[in-house]
Amino acid sequence: MYSPSVDRLIKELARLPGIGPRSAQRLAFHILRQKPEQVLPLAQAIVEVKERIGFCRRCFNLAEGALCTICADSRRDGGVICVVEQPADIVPVERTGEFRGLYHVLGGALSPLDGVDPDDLHINELLARVDESVHEVILATNPTMTGEATAMYIADQMPARVRVTRLASGLPVGGDLEYADELTLGRAFAGRRSLRHEEE
Amino acid sequence: MRYATTRAVVLSSRPLGEADRWLTLFTRDQGRIDAVVKGVRRTTSRWGGRLEPFNVCDLVLYRGRTRATVTSAQLVDVFRHLREDREALTAAAVGCEAAALLFAEGEPEERVFALLRSGLREIDAGFHGPATGAPLVLGFLVKLLYEAGYLPVLDRCASCGAGGRALAFSAARGGLVCGDCLGDGVPITPEAIAALHAAVALPLAELRAAPPSAAVEEALRDLHLLFAYHAGTRLRALRFARL
Structure with a gap:
C-alpha cells in the first residue's frame, strides 16, 4: 500500500513487543512527519546500543565492556x-x-x-x-x-x-487490606514478624 | 451475552504488553479458551496471585469482538505444593499442557475440567518418585487422551485386530501391534503394557499411591509418541523432565 521503505519501517516497528500493526503505522507516520535531526538520534541510538552493549561475563547484566558497572564497582x-x-x-x-x-x-x-x-x-x-x-x-x-x-x-x-x-511477600505499602487477594494475604500472614522482638 | 461467569483451571500464562497476561483457561462451561487479564503483572494489581497457572478460579469473562477479557476472579482451589516441588510442578505441567493441545477452543468438555481438577489435586497431595516414572502422571495423560478420543488400543493388535502377545507400540496405528504388524512400532515390554493397562483402569487416587518404576517411564515414553502423533507436537513439560 505504501512505498517499500515505509512498509519496511511499519513491519519492523510492529515486531516490537506491545506494538500492533496500527500502532506501528501511527509511529511510522510520526517518524515521517519529524525533521531528520529529531528522529536520526533514535536510529543512531539503536545502532550504538547493538554495537556496544553486551552481557557482563560475571553476572549477565547488560554491560558496555567485559564487566557491568555494578561488578566493576569495588x-x-x-x-x-x-x-x-x-x-x-x-x-x-x-x-x-x-x-x-x-x-x-x-x-x-x-x-x-x-x-x-x-x-x-x-x-x-x-x-x-x-x-x-x-x-x-x-x-x-x-x-x-x-x-x-x-x-x-x-x-x-x-x-x-x-x-x-x-524476598518477602506481602501487602504493598499504601494498599488496603480489604482488596488484598487470598494468596498475598496468606503469604503476609505466614511471613509476619514480631514488632516486640525488634524492640528488645 | 457479552459477560459470562464460569469456573476455570488456568492452564498457562504468558506476558502480554507492558503489564498484562495472556491466559489459556480450561473452563467448565466453554472448554478451552484464551483470555487477557489486564494489569496483572503490576505489584499493585488487584488480581494478585489468583490467576497463576494450575489455580482454579471462578471468573467473569467479557467477550469482545476478537478476544475474551477477565474482569473478575475468585480463587476456588490453590495447589500450594505444586510450587514447591519440581516433580509435582512437572506433573501438573504435563496435564495442563496436554489439555491445552488436545482440546479445541470453545468446545464444552465438563468431564475434562473435572479430570484436570482432580489430577491437580492428586499431584498436590504428593506422589512417589520422579514425574517421569510416576503412575499418576501416566494415568493423567492416558485419561486426557481417552477424553480426546485417542485411547491407545491395548487389548488386541491395533493394526490387524489379532489377539495374542503384543510386541511393539505404534503411535501411527494407535496402540499395541503384534509381531506380524511391527512396522514403525517401537518394542515394548510386558511390564510397560501392564503399566498402561493400570493407568487406564485405575482411578488417579490409586495411581498416586503406586510406586514409580522403569516400566511406567517406558510406557510414558510410548504414550508421549501417541500424544505427539495426534497433537502434532511434543510436550515441552516432558522435555523439561528429560524424558
Missing part, C-alpha cells in the same frame, strides 16, 4: 549476591538503595510449560560464582509459579554454608 559487597530473572529487574532493586551487593541475572525462569530447564538459564554460572567469599544469596525471582520454582531449585543447589534468602 565498593559493592561481593559477599552477597541477589539473583534476578532479567537485567530490567536490577533497576527497581537499585532504586530502593537498600542493597549494596552484587547481582546475578538468570535470563529467565524455570518453566516446564515453556520447556525452560536449568540448562537454559545461567544457574551453573551462579553456582560457580558462589565461592568462599559469598555468604548470602538473595533469590529475587518473580513471585510467580515459574519464579517460585526457580527459587526452590536454586536453593536446593546451594552449598549448606551459604545463607539462602527469598
Whole structure:
C-alpha cells in the first residue's frame, strides 16, 4: 500500500513487543512527519546500543565492556549476591538503595510449560560464582509459579554454608487490606514478624 | 451475552504488553479458551496471585469482538505444593499442557475440567518418585487422551485386530501391534503394557499411591509418541523432565 521503505519501517516497528500493526503505522507516520535531526538520534541510538552493549561475563547484566558497572564497582559487597530473572529487574532493586551487593541475572525462569530447564538459564554460572567469599544469596525471582520454582531449585543447589534468602511477600505499602487477594494475604500472614522482638 | 461467569483451571500464562497476561483457561462451561487479564503483572494489581497457572478460579469473562477479557476472579482451589516441588510442578505441567493441545477452543468438555481438577489435586497431595516414572502422571495423560478420543488400543493388535502377545507400540496405528504388524512400532515390554493397562483402569487416587518404576517411564515414553502423533507436537513439560 505504501512505498517499500515505509512498509519496511511499519513491519519492523510492529515486531516490537506491545506494538500492533496500527500502532506501528501511527509511529511510522510520526517518524515521517519529524525533521531528520529529531528522529536520526533514535536510529543512531539503536545502532550504538547493538554495537556496544553486551552481557557482563560475571553476572549477565547488560554491560558496555567485559564487566557491568555494578561488578566493576569495588565498593559493592561481593559477599552477597541477589539473583534476578532479567537485567530490567536490577533497576527497581537499585532504586530502593537498600542493597549494596552484587547481582546475578538468570535470563529467565524455570518453566516446564515453556520447556525452560536449568540448562537454559545461567544457574551453573551462579553456582560457580558462589565461592568462599559469598555468604548470602538473595533469590529475587518473580513471585510467580515459574519464579517460585526457580527459587526452590536454586536453593536446593546451594552449598549448606551459604545463607539462602527469598524476598518477602506481602501487602504493598499504601494498599488496603480489604482488596488484598487470598494468596498475598496468606503469604503476609505466614511471613509476619514480631514488632516486640525488634524492640528488645 | 457479552459477560459470562464460569469456573476455570488456568492452564498457562504468558506476558502480554507492558503489564498484562495472556491466559489459556480450561473452563467448565466453554472448554478451552484464551483470555487477557489486564494489569496483572503490576505489584499493585488487584488480581494478585489468583490467576497463576494450575489455580482454579471462578471468573467473569467479557467477550469482545476478537478476544475474551477477565474482569473478575475468585480463587476456588490453590495447589500450594505444586510450587514447591519440581516433580509435582512437572506433573501438573504435563496435564495442563496436554489439555491445552488436545482440546479445541470453545468446545464444552465438563468431564475434562473435572479430570484436570482432580489430577491437580492428586499431584498436590504428593506422589512417589520422579514425574517421569510416576503412575499418576501416566494415568493423567492416558485419561486426557481417552477424553480426546485417542485411547491407545491395548487389548488386541491395533493394526490387524489379532489377539495374542503384543510386541511393539505404534503411535501411527494407535496402540499395541503384534509381531506380524511391527512396522514403525517401537518394542515394548510386558511390564510397560501392564503399566498402561493400570493407568487406564485405575482411578488417579490409586495411581498416586503406586510406586514409580522403569516400566511406567517406558510406557510414558510410548504414550508421549501417541500424544505427539495426534497433537502434532511434543510436550515441552516432558522435555523439561528429560524424558
